[in-house]
Amino acid sequence: MSSDENARDAYADIIDLPHHRAENRRHMSLYDRAAQFAAFKALSGYEDMIDESGRYTQSRPELSDYELELLDRETALLSARMENGEKPEVTVTYFVPDPFKSGGSIQSIRARIKEIDSVFRCMTLYGSDDTEDKKTDPIVISLDDITGINA
Numbered sequence: 001m002s003s004d005e006n007a008r009d010a011y012a013d014i015i016d017l018p019h020h021r022a023e024n025r026r027h028m029s030l031y032d033r034a035a036q037f038a039a040f041k042a043l044s045g046y047e048d049m050i051d052e053s054g055r056y057t058q059s060r061p062e063l064s065d066y067e068l069e070l071l072d073r074e075t076a077l078l079s080a081r082m083e084n085g086e087k088p089e090v091t092v093t094y095f096v097p098d099p100f101k102s103g104g105s106i107q108s109i110r111a112r113i114k115e116i117d118s119v120f121r122c123m124t125l126y127g128s129d130d131t132e133d134k135k136t137d138p139i140v141i142s143l144d145d146i147t148g149i150n151a
Helices: 003-010 030-035 046-054 065-083
Strands: 089-097 104-117 122-125 139-142 146-150
Touching: 065 104, 065 146, 089 139
Parallel strands: none
Antiparallel strands: 089 104, 089 146, 104 122, 122 139
């Protein structure tokens, strides 16, 4: 006699009864029923935290007084060119602070200058190669974050 036959004999009084459904509760979906038996992660987010702590960031570069003076001169020359109606194309290297931890990254971008604001100490670059493109947002970089300008 197989084990299936023994089980049928043991539960013969209830095996063919219809499945009970509560009248005052909606039926649980198979997805929700399966979720009851899903693996439990006691330390949810722990892997993300480990990955974040291991992510590399660079420290903000400290420029010498000479390098700061060169950047000021280059910025003044570019401002003078813009006053003459030019829209010079430059490569700007700048520091981007990391929003989640100390440090950040150094990035470079090549674009045309839209505006240099000496009061708010920022440089605005066009967001695309077309200087009249209104669809792309301009890029605003603080002059204090710029580490190099190549015209």
